[in-house]
Amino acid sequence: MASVTIVIPTYNRPGPLIGCIRSIVEGRRLPSEIIVVGREGDAKTVEVLAQTQEICTGKTTLRVGWVTRPGHLPPVQKGLELAASELVAFLDDDVTVTPEWLGQLLSPFGDANVGVVGGRVITPAAPAPRLKGKPGCTSWYGRHWGNVASLEGESAIEVQGVMECNWAWRRSVLTSLKFDPVLNFDDASMYGFELCLQAKDAGCRVIYQPRAVVHHHAAPRAVDLDRADRPRRAFAYARNYTYIMLKHLDWWQKPFFLAWWFLIGERGSWGLAAVVADTVSGHPPQASHVRGSINGKFEGIFLPPSPASGNG
Secondary structure (H helix, E strand, C coil): CCCEEEEEECCCCHHHHHHHHHHHHCCCCCCCEEEEEEECCCHHHHHHHHHHHHHHCCCCEEEEEEECCCCCHHHHHHHHHHCCCCEEEEECCCEEECCCHHHHHHHHHHCCCEEEEEEEEECCCCCCCCCCCCCCCECCCCCECCCHHHCCCCCCEEECCCCCCEEEEEHHHHCCCCECHHHCCCCCCCHHHHHHHHHHHCCCEEEEEEEEEEEECCCCCCHHHCCCCHHHHHHHHHHHHHHHHHHHCCCCCHHHHHHHHHHCEECCEECHHHHHHHHHCCCCCCHHHHHHHHHHHHHHHHCCCCCCECCC
């Protein structure tokens, strides 16, 4: 049985962190180690480390790492650097896992071609999103169907992207990929999708396992990452999505992608047709939200390619 490390990036969320770790050690399968990665200066996390260590005593090893650089990617990269196991799972600090979560998440790795497995995310305080198209898959012209982590089912399926807050990687695969620093912007929207595309390009399978369930809970967020700031979030999502697709699509696909992206788009990242459809339905989007989306798309087009950073 392959060993597994669980990495939990955290920042200023002592209560959710304790709940997350407690749910892990109460599971049916225990990891070889848990690595908590915090940002230096986070006094609240430091204060609860003794308690988290006590929770893990006799169950698994708990280690701690620290980063100084801001953003979502540095703690993920640090956790990968510190992990000693063949398989590395990553969890957001504001989730709790079900007892069978880890065993289900790791089950597809019996296939040596599987590089990454993502699981289901349930948000008890929010209605389930309406699923459209083929969640987790990408069309030939670059439309990626989201919300794969809300897809129910009994069997694992192959997709092109899974959600970052509940996934596991074969360590040898993830260390061979590159974290693009351009995506370490705002909440690093879509960075996981970009890693999945790299893995697919390398010949690895990307798997969604709906039976590997976590529950996502409301938790404090940094002021500059407030999800209620819709214009900012629309800008960040459109920026990163545009950059990723233009980076990975073939030259002949790019005009079709841009035509769809600007003329049609999707709700939350509006193109002309999406604005018209919302307006006709009686729910016109706010002008600031649309401006944020369009500005993000243009920035994504003109972002200069950046040398990808290593995973150490």
